[in-house]
Amino acid sequence: MERLPLLLTPADHATARAIRRRVQDGERVKVGHGVTTSAEAFAAASEATRHRARIDAVVARQRPGLIVSHESAVVMHGLPWFGPLPERVLLTDPTRDRAQRLRFSDKVPARGRSVGTAVVDGVLTTDLVETAVDVALRCDRGHAVVVLDAVLRRGVAREALVAELDRRPVRRGKVRAHRLVDVADARIESPGESLTNLVVHDLGLPTPVLQHEFRVGAQLVARVDFWFPQQGVVVEFDGLAKYRDRRLRGGRSAEEVVVEEKLREDAVRALPGVDGVARLVWRDVLPGGAAPLMLARAGLPVPSATERTPPW
Structure with a gap:
């Protein structure tokens, strides 16, 4: 995937002020706390590339242990998507029992739950099974079935998706997600x-x-x-x-x-x-x-x- 070059604002006050002026002038765009990229390159990039820039910016400033998840994990795995991606990066936090919304990220609680992970391009990310189930529970049926079809096509077993759904300690959206897993098919190509x-x-x-x-x-x-x-x-x-x-x-x-x-x-x-x-x-x-x-x-x-x- 194409990566946008990021600039982390240094502690030097003069340089930080200069970068802020460039953001105000429209030369650069802020994608995370103290992280910017070229506004021209950002505007010309694909939706996935822009979201990846947000992921890189958030990961650079977050504490270890947070897991890139949901739609953000879709981007990390290179799974298909259509339409816009969230403005905030989605992170699963194994230490939290309540959701938290910040300026550049949304944290999803996962205290007491084992989260399937994979390291993708150096970034701790939910694995394909976890990602697909997260999307099936969180997103509308159209986006959910697109991701479910894609992970089945990559070799994920339908039984693994069902098992992950069954062990989730939630009720909302579970029946709907099970029905979507039944509809999903590995032969779908787009x-x-x-x-x-x-x-x-x-x-x-x-x-x-x-x-x-x-x-x-x-x-x-x-x-x-x-x-x-x-x-x-x-x-x-x-x-x-x-x-x-x-x-x-x-x-x-x-x-x-x-x-x-x-x-x-x-x-x-x-x-x-x-x-x-x-x-x-x-x-x-x-x-x-x-x-x-x-x-x-x-x-x-x-x-x-x-x-x-x-x-x-």
Whole structure:
């Protein structure tokens, strides 16, 4: 992960005043107590890189024993996320029995509880199981299922997630988290697919075949995200990144990628047994989106009263 260079304000008063002036002038941005980075670099960085700068700043000033956790651990492990990350760094504190909110960090109490940890890039962090369960209990269902799918894909056993949930001394959110662990699937390959799968589950649709390969003889025609064989419907999530990101286009222009995707979809539609195709984008699978209408038009048995993507 890209790291932003940080400057720890020294004890020298003259230098400290000069740095404060640069912050006031907009040249630098404060990411922790007495820690700044270039405002230009910070603005140009990704959401994850900005949050990593906050983590580095907080860790540099905190006492030993605190554990980077929750959404901050998601960043440390390089797990997928969408949308903004918290302004404060999330820390689990094994010595506290009450939460504490500070300017640059939120401390989550964990006194008397064994916390699974890993050292990631030199930083004490909750391990993958702990992180996924923390997010499942704390965050909305959309973000939680994205993280759960990702840790399963990395090899974490579903049973390990269930066991960690069962031993947590909390009641709030536990039933919901257990249901999300049941929905999560290691075959999901992107956050958009995770949210699409959650929509399918929330609508009570038949269980799809994930990452299904269509072949004609020995030739692979297409590998699709979701295949509903009984209804003859293919559903794909299109994150649009392959059109916008040069690195993902493999030297092709955006127009060439669009044409290739159109030809691929035409080939899928022409396959025997395929009666409908739904291509969803971010706005469709987010709460209030048009995913139910699009899935119904493709031929899936969506409840007639549901026209918008359910809330998380």
